[in-house]
Amino acid sequence: MNLRRKYVLRFSRLNRILHVCMIISFITLSLTGMTLKFSYTGWARFLSRLFGGFESAGYLHRFAASIMIIVFLTHIVDLYRVKKKDFGSWIKLLAGKHSMLFNKKDWQDFNGSLKWFLGKGPRPEYGRWTYWEKFDYFAVFWGMFVIGSTGMTLWFPEFFTNFFPGWFLNVATIIHSDEALLATGFIFTVHFFNTHLRPEKFPMDIVIFSGRTPLEEFKLDRPEEYKELIEKGDLEKHLVEPYPPIVIRGMKIFGWTALTIGFSIIIWIIYAMIFTYR
Amino acid sequence: MGSTVDVLSEQPWGKTYYERRKGWCYSFFDGNSKTPVDIYAQFKLIPDSPGSYWFRGDIVVFGDGYHNNFLRRHDWRKWFMKKEDYLNSLHNDKNVVRNETIPLYARTEYGMIVARYKWIKDKVWKVFYDYGMADKDCLSCHDNPEIKSSVDGRSLFVNYTDLKGSRHDNIACSQCHSEVNVSKHRPCETITQKVDCTSCHAEVGVEYAKSTHGTLFANNDNNAPTCKECHGTHGILGKLNPQSPTFATNIPTLCARCHREGEKAAVRYTGTEKDIIKHYTESIHGKGLLKSGLTVTATCTDCHTAHMELPHTNPESSINPKNVAETCGKCHHGIEEQFVKSIHSPLISDTDKQLPGCADCHSAHTIKRTDAEGFKLEIMDQCGRCHEKIAATYFDTYHGKVSQLGYTKTAKCYDCHGAHDILPPTDPRSRLSRDNVVNTCKTCHPSANRQFAGYLTHATHHDPDKYPFLFWTFWGMTGLLIGTFFIAGLHTLLWLPRSLQWRRKLKSMHIEEETFPDENQTEESEGENT
Numbered sequence: 001m002n003l004r005r006k007y008v009l010r011f012s013r014l015n016r017i018l019h020v021c022m023i024i025s026f027i028t029l030s031l032t033g034m035t036l037k038f039s040y041t042g043w044a045r046f047l048s049r050l051f052g053g054f055e056s057a058g059y060l061h062r063f064a065a066s067i068m069i070i071v072f073l074t075h076i077v078d079l080y081r082v083k084k085k086d087f088g089s090w091i092k093l094l095a096g097k098h099s100m101l102f103n104k105k106d107w108q109d110f111n112g113s114l115k116w117f118l119g120k121g122p123r124p125e126y127g128r129w130t131y132w133e134k135f136d137y138f139a140v141f142w143g144m145f146v147i148g149s150t151g152m153t154l155w156f157p158e159f160f161t162n163f164f165p166g167w168f169l170n171v172a173t174i175i176h177s178d179e180a181l182l183a184t185g186f187i188f189t190v191h192f193f194n195t196h197l198r199p200e201k202f203p204m205d206i207v208i209f210s211g212r213t214p215l216e217e218f219k220l221d222r223p224e225e226y227k228e229l230i231e232k233g234d235l236e237k238h239l240v241e242p243y244p245p246i247v248i249r250g251m252k253i254f255g256w257t258a259l260t261i262g263f264s265i266i267i268w269i270i271y272a273m274i275f276t277y278r
Numbered sequence: 279m280g281s282t283v284d285v286l287s288e289q290p291w292g293k294t295y296y297e298r299r300k301g302w303c304y305s306f307f308d309g310n311s312k313t314p315v316d317i318y319a320q321f322k323l324i325p326d327s328p329g330s331y332w333f334r335g336d337i338v339v340f341g342d343g344y345h346n347n348f349l350r351r352h353d354w355r356k357w358f359m360k361k362e363d364y365l366n367s368l369h370n371d372k373n374v375v376r377n378e379t380i381p382l383y384a385r386t387e388y389g390m391i392v393a394r395y396k397w398i399k400d401k402v403w404k405v406f407y408d409y410g411m412a413d414k415d416c417l418s419c420h421d422n423p424e425i426k427s428s429v430d431g432r433s434l435f436v437n438y439t440d441l442k443g444s445r446h447d448n449i450a451c452s453q454c455h456s457e458v459n460v461s462k463h464r465p466c467e468t469i470t471q472k473v474d475c476t477s478c479h480a481e482v483g484v485e486y487a488k489s490t491h492g493t494l495f496a497n498n499d500n501n502a503p504t505c506k507e508c509h510g511t512h513g514i515l516g517k518l519n520p521q522s523p524t525f526a527t528n529i530p531t532l533c534a535r536c537h538r539e540g541e542k543a544a545v546r547y548t549g550t551e552k553d554i555i556k557h558y559t560e561s562i563h564g565k566g567l568l569k570s571g572l573t574v575t576a577t578c579t580d581c582h583t584a585h586m587e588l589p590h591t592n593p594e595s596s597i598n599p600k601n602v603a604e605t606c607g608k609c610h611h612g613i614e615e616q617f618v619k620s621i622h623s624p625l626i627s628d629t630d631k632q633l634p635g636c637a638d639c640h641s642a643h644t645i646k647r648t649d650a651e652g653f654k655l656e657i658m659d660q661c662g663r664c665h666e667k668i669a670a671t672y673f674d675t676y677h678g679k680v681s682q683l684g685y686t687k688t689a690k691c692y693d694c695h696g697a698h699d700i701l702p703p704t705d706p707r708s709r710l711s712r713d714n715v716v717n718t719c720k721t722c723h724p725s726a727n728r729q730f731a732g733y734l735t736h737a738t739h740h741d742p743d744k745y746p747f748l749f750w751t752f753w754g755m756t757g758l759l760i761g762t763f764f765i766a767g768l769h770t771l772l773w774l775p776r777s778l779q780w781r782r783k784l785k786s787m788h789i790e791e792e793t794f795p796d797e798n799q800t801e802e803s804e805g806e807n808t
Contacts, residue, residue: 045683157723162727166731167732167734167745167748173675175751182763185759202781
């Protein structure tokens with residue numbers, strides 16, 4: 001078997017679908033949300049008209065929010081399933097080598113990375129999940145909690161004011177909108193750079209859509225995981241054939257669309273913050 | 279002599295009443311005859327300015343033909359001058375200030391108005407009608423279409439059918455063209471004055487004299503419009519006649535003759551209103567009048583008055599800020615009733631600052647439908663002209679942000695504060711008072727509760743004293759943002775050079791790969807087959 005043109009499966013089908021749903025809902029949420037946050041810009045008025053007015057933009061926002069909540073819950077359910085099937089107990093899942101929780105290895109990798117950046121050491125041998133991927137992963141948890149809870153407050157203000165004073169809605173608005181600014185800003189710059197724009201991946205890494213990464217690249221990018229697979233003799237199990245070119249093209253088109261919208265939002269945010277801030 | 283008095287109306291500004299009493303005809307001309315006559319009088323007392331009153335009345339004398347005939351010939355002016363005491367006794371009002379009596383004649387179907395008299399402070403009105411001059415005497419010359427003035431050559435032809443079809447069909451030539459002398463071959467040769475309409479229309483004359491038009495006329499300004507410029511001459515029609523230039527739908531055209539952009543009044547005007555006629559035509563009033571044909575719609579004269587139009591700076595002007603509410607209230611009475619009780623009314627708010635009147639929010643000539651989107655959005659800027667801070671912070675909260683996107687379904691200033699009935703929230707009648715605020719919220723948020731109403735609709739996160747929670751939340755979040763972006767950004771920037779190296783490494787691998795094209799070819803086809 002020629003290993004050179006082989007691909008390693010990195011993401012399960014469910015995770016890929018969830019990520020696509022997440023992209024769609026996230027972009028919808030940021031576009032509709034930003035129209036309100038930067039309502040004093042001409043762009044906001046234009047987009048709001050495009051969405052059919054603030055009412056339908058609001059419906060879209062809440063619909064996308066529901067999608068995102070479903071994505072989140074599906075992931076939690078999937079974690080249960082994975083725990084049962086592959087690990088047996090939460091301890092094994094969370095303390096294992098493939099855990100999403102930060103561990104000693106991440107601290108070493110982080111320090112190693114800084115040394116590597118400064119030319120004082122080799123590239124760390126990243127494993128299944130790197131520390132910045134774990135950061136992104138928990139950023140979603142944090143965002144779901146912070147934006148989600150304040151969002152629900154703003155969705156049902158009459159209900160929540162039975163328990164909280166009215167000014168709580170103002171506070172929730174600030175938290176919701178600034179945390180959303182952090183989320184969009186982070187995803188459309190840092191996340192985009194880390195996964196797509198950094199020179200070795202430029203312009204785009206479609207692994208999140210195809211789930212496949214070329215074995216050659218995998219070997220270099222995730223040396224630790226590769227070694228682990230070799231040691232276990234599990235590599236063959238993870239090898240898959242690539243998707244036909246038409247499917248790849250579809251994924252690239254989708255990826256480009258998401259990237260373009262994301263960057264447009266960033267430009268819009270920067271424009272709004274610098275030139276029309278109030 | 280018995281007398282009956284019917285008070286028709288009594289109001290703070292004066293009273294109107296009829297008085298009917300028996301009189302003796304001899305009393306009118308030194309006791310030569312003793313025919314009993316009915317004196318039937320209508321009086322109206324109107325304060326003109328403090329300390330002075332208008333006094334106006336008609337005395338109608340009922341009597342036989344002889345007396346009618348006689349009364350008509352009598353020089354009533356002299357008589358009334360002599361009988362001032364008698365007139366005094368008719369109303370017993372010591373406050374009436376009298377300078378001059380003015381008698382004039384006109385026939386009525388009931389009897390004969392022998393006198394119409396007025397006392398007007400600081401104003402002397404000269405009226406005297408010479409009877410005995412029949413229209414046909416005038417027409418013997420003026421019926422000729424060729425007749426021209428020997429002075430300036432203008433035509434002196436009078437179309438008598440015009441006059442007979444006019445409001446003045448029962449007025450003789452000599453009643454307007456006074457000073458004729460019947461003993462002359464040309465009775466009109468003694469005329470020195472132009473026709474003075476104020477002989478009869480005295481009240482109008484007083485108003486006109488005060489108006490900008492009248493002031494110009496008094497200064498011999500060439501552009502000054504006089505009665506005839508608007509009303510015409512012999513063919514004068516009443517304002518209810520659709521043919522009349524003063525009929526409601528014709529008034530904008532009438533005023534436009536001078537006030538349209540580029541015309542003589544418009545070029546002299548230095549105020550801020552531009553394209554007055556055009557804007558009026560496009561306004562709700564203009565459309566109501568000219569498109570919908572509603573003759574009750576406000577035209578120029580409804581707001582500016584017909585005869586006493588004055589610039590808004592003049593305290594007597596109908597469009598002076600103090601008077602605007604009353605002027606608009608002539609038609610929008612219900613609104614005026616609300617407005618005068620509101621915080622914006624000068625009757626309620628005692629302040630040095632200028633209070634808004636109708637025109638400040640609705641404009642003067644570009645008034646729009648208040649249920650139109652444009653007006654709903656503009657009105658917030660109108661409130662914001664005075665309430666700067668509160669408007670700015672409104673736009674920082676949800677309602678304001680939505681409205682900025684161009685949607686009007688959200689709560690705008692007047693949805694919560696009210697429009698014409700606006701009151702401070704401390705007033706229990708206010709829509710925002712403690713008792714009412716929840717219900718006000720409920721108009722849009724049906725299940726609103728007391729705490730819900732505590733939402734800060736004008737909050738800003740820039741004021742640590744007023745809104746410490748918002749201020750610190752905002753800066754906490756901003757700190758989180760800056761911190762996260764700083765660390766992540768730094769990480770990314772440091773990564774960049776190494777990543778470039780890594781790219782070169784990967785590329786060299788691909789080149790290596792391409793040196794085995796045959797192998798590649800077979801692999802690719804393999805991949806496609808599987």
